[in-house]
Structures are given as structure tokens and as C-alpha cells.
Amino acid sequence: MKKVLKGTVCALLVAGLVGVAYAQFAKTEDAIEYRQSVMVLIGHHFGQIAAMVQGKKPFDAKELQQNAALVETLSKLPLAAFLMDGSDKGKTHMKPAALKDKEDFKAHLEAFDTEAAKLAQVAAGGDLEAIKAQFGNVGKSCKACHDKYRSH
Ligand code: HEC
Known part of the structure; x- marks a missing residue:
């Protein structure tokens, strides 16, 4: 019984957090700017890893680890910013298909x-x-989304 209650409270808390996340953008422009900023950061840190993986930069295990940890953190941020209704219009390269499904x-x-x-x-x-x-697997996941939901 206690366990069930805990689970419910937890689910409610999570639902609440998602609600807050959706509400954090007053305008679609803010959501667009936010997600583009996150993508720029992801691109930067993933690019740093790419340089080492491709031998363009000397392999430094610690630096690579820091970049990978940042990409992981950043990968958790942008859902609410992407899925705000109306944010497929304006200065964005996100296809309207993203909001349809x-x-x-x-x-x-x-x-x-x-x-x-x-x-x-x-x-x-x-x-x-x-x-x-x-x-390589991460790169494929970037490409899968871009191919489907980014206009270029
Ligand atoms: C779930 C979908 C999705 C995934 C996964 C994803 N992206 Fe994106 N990305 C987008 C969309 C949509 C845009 C366009 C955003 C806009 O213009 O509003 C974008 C834009 C970008 C941009 C351009 C940002 C700008 O405005 O200058 C870069 C760089 C980028 N992504 C890099 C990456 C990299 C690198 C990865 C993987 C490590 C990745 N993305 C994973 C959906 C995704």
C-alpha cells in the first residue's frame, strides 16, 4: 500500500514537473531560441568528441569524458521546447511534422x-x-531525428 502510494506521488510529481516545463516558455519564440541554443551546445560538445574519435585532436580520455557527460545532460533538456504548440512557425528549422506526431x-x-x-x-x-x-550510435540518433524533423 505504501509502495503504491509512493509510486502515485512520484508519478504526480513527475507530471507536475512536465507541466512546469511546458509552462516555462511564455512565447513560441522563447521555446525556439531555447532549443536552438541547446542544439548549438550539443553540436559543440559532440563535435569535440568527433574531433578526437576522428584523430583530428589528440585523444584525452578525461576531456572526452567531460564532453560526453555534457551531451548526456543536454540530451535531457529540450523536449518541452520542441513540443510547444505553434513553435513550428517562425525562425525555426523544425518541421511541422514534429507537432503532428x-x-x-x-x-x-x-x-x-x-x-x-x-x-x-x-x-x-x-x-x-x-x-x-x-x-557512431549517437550520431545515427541525431541523424534519424534531423532527417525526419529538421528542414535542413
Ligand atoms: C529528437 C530530435 C533531435 C535529435 C535527437 C537531435 N536534434 Fe539537432 N535539431 C533538431 C531540430 C528539430 C532542430 C531545429 C531546431 C529549430 O530550428 O527550431 C535541430 C537543430 C540542430 C542544430 C542547429 C542549431 C541552430 O539553430 O544553429 C545543430 C548544430 C544540431 N541540431 C545538432 C545535433 C546533434 C550533434 C545531435 C546529436 C548529438 C542532435 N542535434 C540531435 C532535432 C534533433
């Missing part, structure tokens, strides 16, 4: 989130070959 968009974001978390884990191990493989 929110569940599918969410699934793409979650797939990315899962792969990014795995990369952070593998990066902590410091094995460059393993990192390369998981880096």
Missing part, C-alpha cells in the same frame, strides 16, 4: 538520450575503440 518525436529524443547516456558510460571506461563505436 509528438509521440514519435519524443521517441526519437529518447533514443538519442539513451545512446548519449551509453556514450557517457563508455567514455568513462576510456577505451577509444569502444567510444568510437558508441559515438
Whole structure:
């Protein structure tokens, strides 16, 4: 009984948090700016990892680990900013399709989130070959979403 109650309270809290997250943007412009900013940061830190994986920058296990941890953190942020109604219009490259099938968009974001978390884990191990493989999986998850939901 206690357990059930705990679960319910937990679910309510989570639902509440999501509600707050949705409400945090007063205007669609704010949501667009927020998600583009997050994507710029993700692009930057993922790019730093790419440089090492591709041998353009000397491999530094600690630095790579920090970048992977940041990508993982950032991967958790933007859902509310993407799914705000009306935010497919204006200065954005998000396709309206994202708002027509929110569940599918969410699934793409979650797939990315899962792969990014795995990369952070593998990066902590410091094995460059393993990192390369998981880096590829994350890249695929970026591309899958961009191909479907980004206009260019
Ligand atoms: C779940 C979908 C999704 C995933 C996963 C995703 N992106 Fe994006 N990304 C988008 C959308 C949509 C836009 C366009 C946002 C807009 O213009 O409002 C975007 C924009 C960008 C931009 C351009 C930002 C700007 O406005 O200058 C970069 C860079 C980027 N993404 C990098 C990445 C990288 C790197 C990854 C993976 C490590 C990734 N994205 C994963 C959906 C995604």
C-alpha cells in the first residue's frame, strides 16, 4: 500500500514537473531560441568528441569524458521546447511534422538520450575503440531525428 502510494506521488510529481516545463516558455519564440541554443551546445560538445574519435585532436580520455557527460545532460533538456504548440512557425528549422506526431518525436529524443547516456558510460571506461563505436550510435540518433524533423 505504501509502495503504491509512493509510486502515485512520484508519478504526480513527475507530471507536475512536465507541466512546469511546458509552462516555462511564455512565447513560441522563447521555446525556439531555447532549443536552438541547446542544439548549438550539443553540436559543440559532440563535435569535440568527433574531433578526437576522428584523430583530428589528440585523444584525452578525461576531456572526452567531460564532453560526453555534457551531451548526456543536454540530451535531457529540450523536449518541452520542441513540443510547444505553434513553435513550428517562425525562425525555426523544425518541421511541422514534429507537432503532428509528438509521440514519435519524443521517441526519437529518447533514443538519442539513451545512446548519449551509453556514450557517457563508455567514455568513462576510456577505451577509444569502444567510444568510437558508441559515438557512431549517437550520431545515427541525431541523424534519424534531423532527417525526419529538421528542414535542413
Ligand atoms: C529528437 C530530435 C533531435 C535529435 C535527437 C537531435 N536534434 Fe539537432 N535539431 C533538431 C531540430 C528539430 C532542430 C531545429 C531546431 C529549430 O530550428 O527550431 C535541430 C537543430 C540542430 C542544430 C542547429 C542549431 C541552430 O539553430 O544553429 C545543430 C548544430 C544540431 N541540431 C545538432 C545535433 C546533434 C550533434 C545531435 C546529436 C548529438 C542532435 N542535434 C540531435 C532535432 C534533433
